Amino acid sequence: MSGLFITMEGTDGSGKTTQSELLRDYLEEKGFSVLYTREPGGNQISEKIRDIIIDTKNKKMNPRAEALLYAAARAQLVSEVIIPTLKKGDIVICDRFADSSVAYQGEGRKLGSEVISGLNLFATDGLEPDITFFLKIDPEESIERKKRQESLDRIELEKIYFHKKVFYGYISLAEKFSERIKIIDASADINTIHQNITAYIEELLSRRSF
Secondary structure, three states: OOOEEEEEEOOOOOOHHHHHHHHHHHHHHOOOOEEEEEOOOOOHHHHHHHHHHHOOOOOOOOHHHHHHHHHHHHHHHHHHHHHHHHHOOOEEEEEOOHHHHHHHHHHHOOOOHHHHHHHHHHHHOOOOOOEEEEEEOOHHHHHHHHHHHOOOOOOOOOOHHHHHHHHHHHHHHHHHOOOOEEEEEOOOOHHHHHHHHHHHHHHHHOOOOO
8 A cells, every 4th residue: 555544642632633633734735635534433334333432321331342342443444444545545644543442442441452452453454554643641631621622422531540541551552662653742732743743744754655
């Protein structure tokens, strides 16, 4: 595949969506064809699965069922949207991807990072991002941000210790895959964060041909 696959990761409220949209606009202004999508979601089937996952009425959802639902939504998004777009040579920016499941279900739900990584491998047919940005921010601050923006969904309503486990799950991933995952200080202002991200993107683009 000749396209470029970029993912944004971080705890809820870290600013992933804002930075994903800013990066999309930045790349489109440079003349690239860019698809912005999100997880879970991004197509009809995956959006329906998303509704089940985040519904606050589903408090009794088993952690393994949750992990499988995320994997199902991801498998559909990859096959229906991401791979076809990359094959056209376009850029895909995805708000969350497989790393989220390792952090949230592997660490947060204590299902094990290796178990979830194996599930991801099956769901994505081995697809990995070219570059991932981990927007690093204290989980307590990120949840407070989210509360100010909108009502919280089922995952966001989890206790702070859950979000801390997720945070350290991301830290572990960033250390393990430092070549791919770039840590971005998400406590900075929006423009500074965007500039830090685009600096990495420009360096990556200089090594890639489209």
